[in-house]
Amino acid sequence: MSKLYLQRLLSRRQFFIGGISTATAIATLFLTKLQVLSYLIYPFKSEAGKLADLQSRKFVVVGKKSLQQRARSKGIIYGAFPEADDRKFAKDSEFRSKLVSECKMMPVGTYWYTHRPKPDTFDFTSSDYFVKFGTENKLLMRGHPLVWHEFLPDWVAATVTKDNAKQILTNHVETIVKRYAGKIHSWDVVNEGIDISKGRRADGIRNSLWMKFLGADYLDIAFRTAAKADPRAKLVYNDFGVEYDSAGYDEKREAILNLLQRLKSNGTPIYALGIQSHLFGDRHPFKPRKFQEFLKNVASLGLKIMITELDVEDRHLPKDIAQRDRLVAAAYEDYLAVALAQKAVVSVTTWGLSDRYTWLAGHNFRADKAEKRPLPFDRNLKPKLAWNAIARAFDRAPKR
Template identity: 50%
Template sequence: MNRKRLLTRRRTLLLGMGAFTVAGGLRHLNNQFPEIVYEGKDAIGKKNFTVVGDIPLRERAASKGLIYGAASSYRALASNTDYATSFAKECAILVPEAQLKWDALRPSPNRFDFTRADWMAKFARTHGMLFRGHTLVWHKALPKWFAGTVNKRNAERILLEHIKTVVGHYAGKIHSWDVVNEAVFPEDGRSDGLRNSPWLQFLGAGYLDIAFRAAAEADPRALLVYNDFGLNYQYEEPKRAAVLKLLERLKSRGSPVQALGIQAHLWCDNSSKFNPKTLKKFLREIANMDLKILITELDVSDKNLPLDVSIRDRIVAAIYEDYLSAVLEEPAVIAVLTWGLSDRYTWLNETDSRKRLDRSLVRPLPLDTNLKRKLAWNAIARAFDQAPKRHSEQVKSE
């Protein structure tokens, strides 16, 4: 059997959906292939994930002019001291998972509640971390009162009030804002690629300009980001094209968009569609528009991989390293943010649960449920260690 066929056979075995959930099959796989070979579109080769030293991710990233951080909930940080300590050690920026969304901040049309978000901002400041805002405009996480209150006549006033109040509350104290989140959705069939969201229905395509201009006025120091998913794999090329056109339109109208946030929720069963060459071309096109790039919601779902943790962790780590090795070649990339730090607190335990397969917990993040570093941590560390150093001042601080 030639090497190409052997690699294909190994990858088929490793990525088979449930093919090795039987314990005997897993032992056979471990014995036959002790060195996991991960093969995307281009053969990557063997991975050993060796890391030199014990330096936290935040320091490894900072040494290359990058920011590493993660999202977290208020509850996790406030209730688990060990987790909070690990978070402060590894992360240079904190992103509230939900505490800055509309439904968390606005219990009623006329009242804002910053209690939990302020606690998180103070936690970041106390531990020498940057603080990041997610998100000002989104079609989800809207409060219950929204549907019966907001309409075409008052939508602009309510949106401007929200941005002025929220951005103003943290003015000068926040690194960046996801001003508009997930506004592109080609499946809705519009020629401009925009999602048929409530904001589009009420205000038309100009709502993005309104939002970015209002945010810039409320806090001229914050980095203003357009954030979206579905931009990483080869089959997502139509979405990439639509996002490029959106950013070009915003720039042509003078809207103060300054960066693209690329959600990187990666999947093991889609790894064959990852093409470093085309992804790097997309990143270069963004950079050529004088925009910075943030990887904003990075994690790797292992829900369809075999039960054996040693196999899962190696494949997940390989995807982390391969992806980051590609995107960090682009100097415009200034930050890498995982959507969570520990497997104990990941949204994928609900959305990408392994309940139907084997009822084990998913393992998508750098630390395990006991806050121990995994191979995914090693992979991220290795990517930072090998990344080109940014030569200009690209990190905005408070």
């Protein structure tokens, strides 16, 4: 992985409010803005208090069905992002086998930086491999993302102008979606289009390059272009920062709802809201009221909801594996109990399946230098309590 690739990847989760350091400073400190916000404005319980609350929870699972089987029995799709690049994935037969047995859905990355290195050049090497693998193994594929303000090649800023922005954007979306037409279940058409940081627009729409040259209509343009290129694909707006009960999240929820209402009123062909759900293991107990209301409001617009990038950050949890795994499992179970109670939630995708491959390992390092354990399976592909927690959530969810 190149240094530039890593630097861009580290800035993926960008979410901050006035008074917090700039993105550059935070990236230098290997802290995402979302985590800075969380630790500044949310009072956490002590580790001892949280563990005491969890002692009676055994995370018992009945039967030997996989996560995808448990989810399917309730009308829910379960999947996981492989996280490994195509070369690592191709060499790891054990991991591939586990992913196929546990998952029905798999996202494939279609980032501008990797897929369009030059204005007139596309590179589909990686996505072709994953789509072929998914098709052969009867997996539903998710494309992520078509339009995102991050992870752009340098030529974009140097080339895009008011005169050519629409042509470049529509050409990009059309080219990628047409290539995989009929093979992609759903697309994250626009990713993280809301920004509630200091100096934000009144409507919360991010001041991205596309916003600068095309205005807020760029979202509608992207969705309509994707729909024309593949009318069967389900089109999703994907974002983060809506789960917790605190001021910054209140603003983010409101801005996203306003955007969704705008898209619906414009007749934009949007199928679902994608909620990333990068959770924090040291947020206990989970306070669900505002999140429940948000899900209800999204569903009332006639939209489905997809949990798209679920994982649990364990950076500040105890080093003891038994204690840490219990807290991570509790974060999964408490969150999914709320999310899956809303029948508009039709899929759950974890951002990784095994701790062998996780983006969280690459930054926000633990002070004790212990390896992170944010996912359902450990590095050896053995199920953890997190797997039990997800399984239990599916088992208890109402049918769709």
